Amino acid sequence: MRGIKKTILNHLHTPKTFWELMRNQDVNAVQLINILNNLYEQGIIEMKTQKIYLTQRGEKQDSKVRLNRHTRCDFCDSGYLIDGFGDIYYRFKSYYDTKPKNIPGFDQGSMRCKDVLKRLVFIYDKGDLCNTRILILGDDDLLSIAIAMTGLPQEIVVLDIDERLVHYIHDVSSKEHLNIETEVYSIENKVPLQKKMDVFISDPVESLVGIKLFLSRGISLLANGGRFYFGLTHIDSSLSKWQKIEQMLVNGSCVITDVVRDFAFYPGVYYKNIKERLFFDPGLPPKSWYTSSLIRGVKLEDKISESGSVSLGTSLYKDDETITVK
Amino acid sequence: MRGIKKTILNHLHTPKTFWELMRNQDVNAVQLINILNNLYEQGIIEMKTQKIYLTQRGEKQDSKVRLNRHTRCDFCDSGYLIDGFGDIYYRFKSYYDTKPKNIPGFDQGSMRCKDVLKRLVFIYDKGDLCNTRILILGDDDLLSIAIAMTGLPQEIVVLDIDERLVHYIHDVSSKEHLNIETEVYSIENKVPLQKKMDVFISDPVESLVGIKLFLSRGISLLANGGRFYFGLTHIDSSLSKWQKIEQMLVNGSCVITDVVRDFAFYPGVYYKNIKERLFFDPGLPPKSWYTSSLIRGVKLEDKISESGSVSLGTSLYKDDETITVK
Incomplete structure (x- = not known):
């Protein structure tokens, strides 16, 4: 409640x-x-x-600045626009453009800069940014920085396996006085966090065992009534995998409130595996072929939790459906 | 497959x-x-x-007319527009405007005419209209007529409890040569249909027992790989009810592929119950306060099915969360 x-x-x-x-x-x-x-x-x-x-x-009780940013598309009233966050977009973009390069070994692949803002707009529109404690598990998109720039959350914690990224976010946070807490963390370990969070955001790996681990770790840190957001593709995950993920969520005391198709685009995704398997030449892909859906849910009560340590090796990143991981 | x-x-x-x-x-x-x-x-x-x-x-193998209708919002590329179906909109609207008036006893409440078209656009965009056999369970929105006017489906069957509506759809179908099959049918009875369908569409009642019955009856008639579409509100259904509905779907061999918030608006919904319970006067509602999310899913294999008869009385329409049913 x-x-x-x-x-x-x-x-x-x-x-x-x-x-x-x-x-x-x-x-x-x-x-x-x-x-x-x-x-x-x-x-x-x-x-x-x-x-x-x-x-x-x-x-x-709660002395936050009142904000009334424009979020919905004026034309169709259902899409999301980042125009109302133009100030943050430009302030954020310079950091986004100079961030450490993605390392495929960590299954890093960042969404477009404007899609980071779109995710922020979506979360803002749901009322989940303002005065909340937010946990981001894996942040090669730097969403934490954009979110912190709104000045709305009470607290932001970023856990990421990539030391370079953690340092980068930490440095930007210091320079911009954003107070993002950062820590180097591998999903295979116990989460180094005691407190309960209001919002959990992640773009998990897409092997079934990996995504289950990401979600269960993040959701276990949510207070009851907490919200979670994660990206999931159709490209590296079959509908049966989607079903298994959904089963884990809804049988584990969560409810899915939104599934928005093609919410974010990831440029530069590895597609040699696809080309090799096709009987005909598909030609060069456009920049925006690799898309991800955004899933939002609410934790109704505590049942999902992975709090101990595990050891997964490469099965964390890949299963027989993941085709865009090298 | x-x-x-x-x-x-x-x-x-x-x-x-x-x-x-x-x-x-x-x-x-x-x-x-x-x-x-x-x-x-x-x-x-x-x-x-x-x-x-x-x-x-x-x-x-499949000699359907090639159609390339415009569906996505040009401005944000994520919302849906009905402009590409303007011809059908105007042809459909005259029938929509003169349809039998809703009877609250049947829990009828129609979405706006343009939202009927928007639902059509969404289904078209997913590739689920063309050359498919479509079952509509309850059709006080007349979606069947709009869909049939596209000339795309192989077959459309409408089952509805309201004799007036069934006759109306039947008459329009004859007059416009649409070949919609109609039959008077109460959800409490065995579905009078032997064949398997590709697509199932409904705007079910929102009592838990009622919506479960609608969905299980409809989904039981889908072939494996079949798609289903239904509306669900936050207004008459709590997140725990959403969770129970989602559990039924994903534990019963379905997967949820889309949940689009505020997809359709229902004008003229009964709100006296709300006004009476509030400690302050909320004022008159705008036309578009009552919204419904659109949920789409795919049946992976057959597990959900309600094929026998049941007797539910008013519990079909109402449970302690339904507030807009008289």
């Missing part, structure tokens, strides 16, 4: 009508009414000109 | 590069390569100017 109430308060950093608020979060009408009635009785929200406002008392 | 191959052939009604094709369907790269190699060996596809074409032999 804590997670839900927090999300609703996050949305109220900009006053909204009851009906707008209903649309912009996950809980059902009965739950939303109960939460709002409760906040109203406690004097945390009030109604003015048909909109719900945080009262002075509500503001005091 | 039949379903997957069919979808890929559907996409090839318009020649595509290998890389475009990879993006526009569900199977992973290894499966896609195998299917294409097979079609190539059989002389069903060929490569010309870096695109994959159906050969004359391929065209003969």
